[in-house]
Amino acid sequence: MAGGDSADFDAFYAAAVRRVVLYLYAACGDRSEAQDIAQEAFARAWQHWGRVSAYEDPEAWVRTVAWRLMLNRWRGLRRWLAARSRLGSPETTGAPSPDRVAVVGALQRIPAAQRQAVALHYLLDMPVQEVAATLGVPVGTIKARLSRARAALGRLLEDQEISDVTTRA
Incomplete structure (x- = not known):
C-alpha cells in the first residue's frame, strides 16, 4: 500500500x-x-x-x-x-486422568489460534467450513491450523510420554 x-x-x-x-x-x-x-x-x-x-x-x-x-x-x-x-447436568467425577492432564497441558502450549480451531473442530465436532465461518477466516487457514496443531500436539504428547517413562525408571 x-x-x-x-x-x-x-x-x-x-x-x-x-x-x-x-x-x-x-x-x-x-x-x-x-x-x-x-x-x-x-x-x-x-x-x-x-x-x-x-x-x-x-x-x-x-x-x-x-x-x-x-x-x-x-x-x-x-x-x-x-x-x-x-x-445434561454434569456428573460428579473424580480427578482427571493423567492422559487428560497431559492433553490439556499440551493444548495450553500451542498457539491460541490453533487451540481455538482444535476446540471447535474436535471438541464441538464442527465441520472445517463451519469453524472457518465462525472464526471469519478462510477454510485453508483452518486446515493449516488444524494440521499444525496436530503435529505440535503429537510432539508435545510424545515428549510427555518419554518424560513420564524416564521419571518412572
Whole structure:
C-alpha cells in the first residue's frame, strides 16, 4: 500500500472507530466484545482498503462486517449452549486422568489460534467450513491450523510420554 493509503486509513479509523464500537456495544451489550469485533472489522477493512476506500460509505462496510462477525460469535455461543444442554447436568467425577492432564497441558502450549480451531473442530465436532465461518477466516487457514496443531500436539504428547517413562525408571 502506498503511504497515502495508510494515512487515509488512519484518518478513517480515527473518525469511525468510536461510532462503530458504540454501535456494536448497543447491539451486544458487552464493551470488550464490541471492541474486539470492531478491531477485527477494521483489520478486514485495512486488508481490502484499496477497494473499501472507494465505497461511498466505508464505515457502513465496516459496520456490516462487524455485524456479521458479531452474529457468527452469537451462533457459536448458541451452538455451544445447545451442546451443553444436550449433555445434561454434569456428573460428579473424580480427578482427571493423567492422559487428560497431559492433553490439556499440551493444548495450553500451542498457539491460541490453533487451540481455538482444535476446540471447535474436535471438541464441538464442527465441520472445517463451519469453524472457518465462525472464526471469519478462510477454510485453508483452518486446515493449516488444524494440521499444525496436530503435529505440535503429537510432539508435545510424545515428549510427555518419554518424560513420564524416564521419571518412572
